[in-house]
Amino acid sequence: MSTEHSPQNNDADVIVVGGGNAGFTAVHAAATRGRKVILLERGTEDMAGGNSFYTAGATRIVHDGLEDLQSLVEDDPRHATTVVPPYSAEEYRADLEKVTEGRNDPELTDVLIEEITPTLLWLKSLGLKYRLMYERQAYERADGSYLFWGGLHVGNVGGGEGMIEDHTRVAREHGVDIRYGHRATSLITDDAGKVIGVRATTDDGDEVELHAESVVMTAGGFESNAEWRREHLGEGWENAKVRGTPYNQGDMIAAAQAIGAAEGGDFGTCHSVQWDALCANNESNRELTNRLTRQSYFLGLLINRDGERFLDEGADFRNYTYAKYGKEILQQPGSVAYQVYDSTIRPMLRTEEYDMPGISVQVADTIEELAGKLDVDEKAFVRTIEDFNASVNSDVDFDPTVKDGKNADITPPKSNWAVPVKQGPFYAYPVTCGITFTFGGVKTDTHGRVLNERGEHIEGLYAAGEMLGGLFSTNYPGGTGLAAGCVFGRRAGSLA
Template identity: 45%
Template structure:
């Protein structure tokens, strides 16, 4: 049986941050990844790479993104995103349910963690085009989200893998951890299924960072509810809740919003699991500039309730609850230049028509008469006297509709019209394990389990009902670094005591 100071289960953003942090203490570190190498990296590989962080002005951003030119800064309003704003967003979108201690750790360590990642070779860039629109020659960032990893999620994983290799961290692929080695007092390793059979690996400390249970249809139906087995999975097919299960099996405390998940509008004909050749582009997130109608031809949600990154993670659930689990997003030519790049890929479920009458006839699964009546009523209700501005909540609303649209309302009157069919794509689940302020997993008596730490999607208590865009990668990095640091410290202290 091999001996390691720290074993990390998983190989995505949270896991690799944990591995790098543990290595800083001098610990020997082994990373066990269930997926084969070409599918490794967890959900991180499938993300667009947006990361939400506190910053107090453009100088903070330039420190993280030194490639920013003076010309780019001159035509851009980056604004600020203070810790108070981050706290407000976290509490508001989670309906004041998020664990205050976890939120404080996330927010107060966000910028410092990105600085640390930059020191490990991770590069960042502004989210041009997805979080800022050019109006009157000037970009304005909105929604508190300004930064993305260079190369998106795949670029982030590649940078972290390279950093791990430089630090002498071993990553073993096709290595599924089956259960923890536990003597009713402390965790001392794992049992792993590999292509060569099952083996036990001993460790002085263990970090679980193996994702949520979103790729497990049985667990989705058990915990999220009836119908959730019908959702598409946006990311890795390997995130089936193994890390959560093996911790619960030894008495770890479950925590958080177990019936909640991050779920978005996702192309209706996307495959069952994420496709790395398409990445995040099956998502369809420009709905604030159009309208969504269901199979009954009815609008069912306020598409302009808030900026996209404060609503997209909860609207997947709303779409799943519609008849036959789909909706059509409808736009006209006044706004198609604002649609994100994901609307222009080859693998997209799209129809176009020169008139609304023809369009509704092409919307598969939709009652065309009801849809045309809905679109006609919509056009009559738009407050055209209010100026349209995609960079701010412009108050351009509707009058007299059962389901209002609070911002960015536009008449559908400029052909050709475009419509995109979406269903629910689940990103990650919100329920998971309870950790303390050191990233250590707690048992059902709320005492820390010696030797066991956790980070990433399988930590519960941070997100409830909804999620501010870009917080998942930031959470994975912050809590991965925390768990790895503490696991490394515990392992090395144990080594020192043993030597004495």
């Protein structure tokens, strides 16, 4: 809807819609330029933070190794015995192209890679805190040293919760007006089509209009909307478990399209992971957040209810497969599978994900007994494990810090980290599909300026975070979502 409005009556210079990592980064970029900023967050203060709150805080950056990272990460006595392999711009680009099957926008990719490291250093200068992610991205070796792997090494202190706490503190230090419990519903334009504000509904049911020179949309994708998931991702996706915020309903994508914004990115794929299938509260869990993922799968076997394996658990490092295997689980009978380990591998599983009280697990002294405790074809389950054990290459040493080539010559193969499942007790963790975020949003240029179908900037409108389409399709390298939120949030906030 168009309207006439005098800039002198604006409520702020910039309105940012959505209080996750991308939104706060845009807020900081605008506020540190002296702009008056209002941040609209749909969640109440105890439900705020968007999807970012539920993450581990991992951010993929370019660096030259541990010495180069010292200026970014908090001190840790383990640094003295730690090896962090460099991660180059060329590796970053190759990883994005590989996992998205070449569908990543090359211009957005170039900006992301060039600016992510200086952007994190800038955020640190404002007060955010980062560390090396020992518990998720490193293994302790026999000599007591640590080796990082997979190109993803840095994360926020305190994970997603710590990230949002830091962002919120920094925003308030710069005088940002944070308004919780405000669901933005539509965009206000003037007669020339320029965006001049936002309409929102408060938790009290009040309808409000707020005006500004610019609006930055960082309100997430549509992963929390079962109807949209079924429409865009396909039948069955309405059954996926929502890992993060329940508020990412696609409201602002629809609002932008209503004023002529072009679609951007891949609406038919998403980020989805293996997720605790039977935990009593396995959606939008603010207490356990990311710890309901089950991401040590590459060390064991994945077996469905028919008692069969259905994918190569060791195709690549976890960081390059985990965001697409949730879809594979969704397609199995009952949308459930079981991660299976023996007692030799069990101590290597991520403590924060596999050692909490209340998680779903079955334990047994024999494979036959384990099969009897699961909702599986018992004979097929036992046969699958016996056939796998017989196919493991015994001439190669197991090494989880590299793609070790210790494989199982079976269908489907296990290309790396194939260890016979022989030593009891045995463990089975039921997993389903947990959806994280969708890959479709609005089309922008490299500065986050929202474009119409003619490729023209819709004046006054910007987007970042999950709403910015074009970087990801089918899959993504772990840590690039938060990285993109930082880079393009900062870009949008620097212009708004």
